Amino acid sequence: MNSRMEKRTEPALSPLLLAMRGVVKTFGRSTAVDGIDLDVPERAFLTLLGPSGCGKTTVLRMIAGFETPDAGDMRLDNTPLAGVPPERRPVNTVFQSYALFPHLTVNENVAFALKLRGGVPDIPARVRRALEAVHMTDFGDRYPHQLSGGQQQRVAVARSIIAEPRLLLLDEPLSALDRKMRGHLQIELKALQRRLGIAFVYVTHDQEEAFALSDIVVVMNKGRIAQKADPQTIYSRPADSFVADFIGNSTLVEGRILERRGDMATIGTPLGDITAPVADGLAGGEAAMLVIRPELLSTRGEGPATFSGIVNNCVFQGERNMVQAEVAGIPLRFAAEAPHAAGTSVALWLDADHSFITRIAT
Amino acid sequence: MTFRQSHLALPVAVAIMAGCIAPLAVLVAFSFYEVEDFDLIPAFSFRAWGDLATSTTDWFLIGKAVLSGVATTVFTALLGFPVALALTRLATSAKGLAIIVLLTPLYTGEIVRIYAWRIVLGGEGLVNTLLLGLGLIDEPLKFLLFSPFTIGLVLTYNNLPFMVLAIWVSAEMVDRRLIEAARDLGARPVDAFFRVIFPLTTPGLAAGSLTVFALSAGEMLTPSLLGGTSGATAMALVDNLFGTAFDWPLASALALALLATLFLVASAMAGLLLRLKGARAVIGRA
Numbered sequence: 001m002n003s004r005m006e007k008r009t010e011p012a013l014s015p016l017l018l019a020m021r022g023v024v025k026t027f028g029r030s031t032a033v034d035g036i037d038l039d040v041p042e043r044a045f046l047t048l049l050g051p052s053g054c055g056k057t058t059v060l061r062m063i064a065g066f067e068t069p070d071a072g073d074m075r076l077d078n079t080p081l082a083g084v085p086p087e088r089r090p091v092n093t094v095f096q097s098y099a100l101f102p103h104l105t106v107n108e109n110v111a112f113a114l115k116l117r118g119g120v121p122d123i124p125a126r127v128r129r130a131l132e133a134v135h136m137t138d139f140g141d142r143y144p145h146q147l148s149g150g151q152q153q154r155v156a157v158a159r160s161i162i163a164e165p166r167l168l169l170l171d172e173p174l175s176a177l178d179r180k181m182r183g184h185l186q187i188e189l190k191a192l193q194r195r196l197g198i199a200f201v202y203v204t205h206d207q208e209e210a211f212a213l214s215d216i217v218v219v220m221n222k223g224r225i226a227q228k229a230d231p232q233t234i235y236s237r238p239a240d241s242f243v244a245d246f247i248g249n250s251t252l253v254e255g256r257i258l259e260r261r262g263d264m265a266t267i268g269t270p271l272g273d274i275t276a277p278v279a280d281g282l283a284g285g286e287a288a289m290l291v292i293r294p295e296l297l298s299t300r301g302e303g304p305a306t307f308s309g310i311v312n313n314c315v316f317q318g319e320r321n322m323v324q325a326e327v328a329g330i331p332l333r334f335a336a337e338a339p340h341a342a343g344t345s346v347a348l349w350l351d352a353d354h355s356f357i358t359r360i361a362t
Numbered sequence: 363m364t365f366r367q368s369h370l371a372l373p374v375a376v377a378i379m380a381g382c383i384a385p386l387a388v389l390v391a392f393s394f395y396e397v398e399d400f401d402l403i404p405a406f407s408f409r410a411w412g413d414l415a416t417s418t419t420d421w422f423l424i425g426k427a428v429l430s431g432v433a434t435t436v437f438t439a440l441l442g443f444p445v446a447l448a449l450t451r452l453a454t455s456a457k458g459l460a461i462i463v464l465l466t467p468l469y470t471g472e473i474v475r476i477y478a479w480r481i482v483l484g485g486e487g488l489v490n491t492l493l494l495g496l497g498l499i500d501e502p503l504k505f506l507l508f509s510p511f512t513i514g515l516v517l518t519y520n521n522l523p524f525m526v527l528a529i530w531v532s533a534e535m536v537d538r539r540l541i542e543a544a545r546d547l548g549a550r551p552v553d554a555f556f557r558v559i560f561p562l563t564t565p566g567l568a569a570g571s572l573t574v575f576a577l578s579a580g581e582m583l584t585p586s587l588l589g590g591t592s593g594a595t596a597m598a599l600v601d602n603l604f605g606t607a608f609d610w611p612l613a614s615a616l617a618l619a620l621l622a623t624l625f626l627v628a629s630a631m632a633g634l635l636l637r638l639k640g641a642r643a644v645i646g647r648a
Contacts, residue, residue, distance in 0.1 A: 065545075085545070101558060103639045103640040143643070145643075
């Protein structure tokens with residue numbers, strides 16, 4: 001499998017597939033990637049999540065070999081990647097625009113990598129197997145422009161897995177598709193990844209997609225890694241206010257930690273003093289951010305209500321209503337089954353034990 | 363009749379009919395005339411066509427025109443491809459400048475350029491003086507001027523901008539991501555060129571080839587002023603027959619034969635290039 005790379009300098013001892021250390025990439029005066037460390041274990045589905053311009057695509061392009069890091073070290077299977085051109089890396093890419101060759105049929109597109117190697121036996125059978133994996137066997141003789149966007153994406157995936165890469169890179173592969181097709185392909189990509197056992201590094205700005213697919217989510221902000229964890233942890237314990245803001249509909253309320261006891265702290269905010277789980281390293285007296293996710297606010301509860309506010313907006317979202325109510329000048333978002341008219345008052349109960357106090361992003 | 367986009371071509375089509383087809387019809391008529399005492403006499407004579415059919419010189423010159431056109435096309439394509447690809451890699455501001463520089467030779471006018479070549483390539487010219495001075499040669503290179511080499515060199519030089527422009531426009535249309543995809547799938551830069559870039563730039567190559575072929579096959583001035591004894595062309599012969607020789611029928615027949623031959627070769631070239639898969643993928647979607 002490693003025939004395309006220079007021979008290993010030493011056997012890989014850990015199941016670590018890709019290791020990036022202190023990697024920096026600048027374009028002119030702007031720093032796209034600002035010294036990141038990233039490990040991709042074997043068989044992992046890792047997602048780089050962040051807003052446009054956060055550097056996630058640049059990371060992907062450096063792994064593929066299209067960009068050269070200005071500083072830092074990158075190793076694949078413990079072999080340095082520096083100076084290895086894209087064609088000699090056992091890595092393949094699924095491009096955002098699919099990048100299918102317009103002058104080649106589906107079969108020829110998929111066979112491209114094998115034909116280049118020369119002397120690969122039984123190419124037609126391998127092409128058929130790759131197309132089977134993405135349910136496109138009936139389309140082998142078509143040209144890319146005769147296919148829908150979803151079909152083109154499937155072909156792009158087949159083309160990129162046929163050479164059995166060690167690592168598959170996917171650059172916002174589903175962003176051009178409609179919502180329904182995106183959902184279908186998410187499920188298929190996840191199943192394919194499990195079946196092939198190839199590590200995927202997936203770039204997206206869609207947090208739902210990241211959560212649905214990934215074993216590991218790496219949230220990036222301004223060229224740095226803001227948090228790297230499993231989806232549940234990212235969601236319930238965001239490392240800072242940027243992550244909290246980016247991944248959900250949460251309300252962020254700035255305050256100051258009054259007292260910390262173990263994993264819990266009391267934070268003084270315009271909403272009042274609230275005791276909740278707290279991020280590691282935050283101490284009493286520090287400024288911090290209380291993260292209130294929509295599902296932690298309820299219009300029913302035991303005891304006295306935590307807040308009372310005035311509804312100023314209500315958006316019907318199908319299975320629920322997303323309501324925004326103002327409490328002490330702060331707009332709180334919560335989900336409700338029943339619609340709420342603007343201007344009415346509402347009592348809210350907060351499940352503080354599941355909210356989170358995190359640091360303020362710089 | 364509703365207006366269609368294709369109707370936009372009507373004015374030009376009419377102009378071509380009037381300015382090209384009609385004179386051709388006149389040529390066809392002349393080719394059957396007779397000449398007596400410097401007078402053109404309307405007759406239905408095959409004399410001119412008979413003369414042409416049996417003249418080895420005439421057909422040699424027609425063949426030479428084809429060869430000259432094809433050779434120039436091949437040389438400009440080989441030299442133009444790297445230049446066109448390099449142009450696509452320049453920054454947008456640099457591209458404009460590069461195009462202007464590329465076209466500079468065309469602003470100078472053909473006669474000026476021809477005499478400049480004489481100065482550069484002559485026995486006591488720039489190249490020979492330089493080579494003699496460096497001690498690389500003992501006596502001036504004779505083949506530099508007034509030889510087939512000169513004609514090939516100058517025709518290639520004159521026509522290179524047209525080839526570069528055509529390929530460049532086509533190469534700009536090739537999505538950079540396709541090249542990255544090819545590299546990603548294991549293509550070395552040279553593989554990426556032959557499997558992706560070249561096929562997708564064949565429309566530009568076809569446009570450039572047809573332009574260069576038409577311009578160079580019919581070229582008369584460069585061969586006659588720089589080609590020396592090898593500078594005879596069918597065009598010059600036509601000129602001579604219409605002028606001093608006053609054989610309009612034969613001139614017409616020769617001009618028509620030359621035109622038909624060049625037209626056939628150009629059609630074959632276009633058909634060949636545009637039938638390639640890459641060209642069909644770019645222009646054949648309709």
